[in-house]
Amino acid sequence: MGIWLSDSLSHTISLNTIINNEECIHLRYSKSSIIIDNNLSLNNYSIILYDCDNNTITRNNVSNNGDGIGFIASNNNIITYNKINANNVSGLWFMGGQYNIICNNIISKSLDGINLQSHNNMFKNNSISNNKCGIDLFQSYGNTIQKNNFLENERDVDFLNLFIDILKRKNIWKENYWDRPRIFPKPIFGKIVILLINYRAILITWIAFDWHPAKEPYKIEGVI
Numbered sequence: 163m164g165i166w167l168s169d170s171l172s173h174t175i176s177l178n179t180i181i182n183n184e185e186c187i188h189l190r191y192s193k194s195s196i197i198i199d200n201n202l203s204l205n206n207y208s209i210i211l212y213d214c215d216n217n218t219i220t221r222n223n224v225s226n227n228g229d230g231i232g233f234i235a236s237n238n239n240i241i242t243y244n245k246i247n248a249n250n251v252s253g254l255w256f257m258g259g260q261y262n263i264i265c266n267n268i269i270s271k272s273l274d275g276i277n278l279q280s281h282n283n284m285f286k287n288n289s290i291s292n293n294k295c296g297i298d299l300f301q302s303y304g305n306t307i308q309k310n311n312f313l314e315n316e317r318d319v320d321f322l323n324l325f326i327d328i329l330k331r332k333n334i335w336k337e338n339y340w341d342r343p344r345i346f347p348k349p350i351f352g353k354i355v356i357l358l359i360n361y362r363a364i365l366i367t368w369i370a371f372d373w374h375p376a377k378e379p380y381k382i383e384g385v386i
Contacts, residue, residue, distance in 0.1 A: 170191075190213060208224045210231075250271075262283045283305045
C-alpha cells in the first residue's frame with residue numbers, strides 16, 4: 163500500500179516515487195488536496211479518488227500501471243498537466259461524479275485512454291494518442307470534449323447511451339483534431355439503447371458530430 167488518506171482536508175502529496183504497489187495514492191471523502199509531481203509506475207492502481215471534491219491532480223507521471231487515475235463519485239476536481247501512458251487498462255476513468263475539468267494532459271498507450279461513466283465534465287487541450295480506444299463513454303451526457311488531439315488511436319471514440327440520456331443533454335464535440343486536417347464535420351459513431359415494453363431493448367447505431375474540427379493539432383503546454 164502506498165499513501166491512503168480518509169476524511170482529509172487540504173493536504174499536499176508530492177515528490178513521491180511509488181513502484182510495485184497494489185495502490186499508490188488513495189483518497190476517500192477528502193477535499194481541497196493537491197497531488198503533484200509524483201512518479202507512479204508498475205502498480206495495480208496509481209491514483210484513486212473516492213467521493214472526493216475540489217482536489218487538484220497535476221504534473222504526475224503515471225506509467226505501466228493496471229489503471230491510471232480514477233474517480234468514483236467525485237466532483238469538481240481539476241486534472242491537468244499529467245503524463246499518463248504505457249500499458250494502463252484505462253489512462254483516466256470516471257465512475258459517477260460530475261463537473262470535473264480535465265485539461266493539458268498526455269494520455270497514451272492504454273486500452274481506453276479515457277473511460278467515462280460520468281456527466282457534465284470538461285475535456286480540453288488533451289493529447290489522446292495510440293490507445294485502443296481514445297475515449298469510451300457509457301451512459302454519459304452533458305460532457306464537453308473540445309480542442310483535444312486524437313492521434314493514431316485504433317478507434318478514437320466509442321459511446322453507448324440510453325435514448326433517454328440523449329434527450330437529457332447531449333455530449334458536445336467541438337474543435338478537436340482528428341488525425342488529419344478536416345474541412346467537413348467529423349462524424350462520431352456509437353450506439354444507443356431504446357427500451358421497449360417488457361424491458362426489451364433495441365441497440366441502434368447513432369451518430370454525433372464535431373461540426374468544426376481543427377485543421378492542425380494543438381500544442382499541449384506545460385506537460386512534464
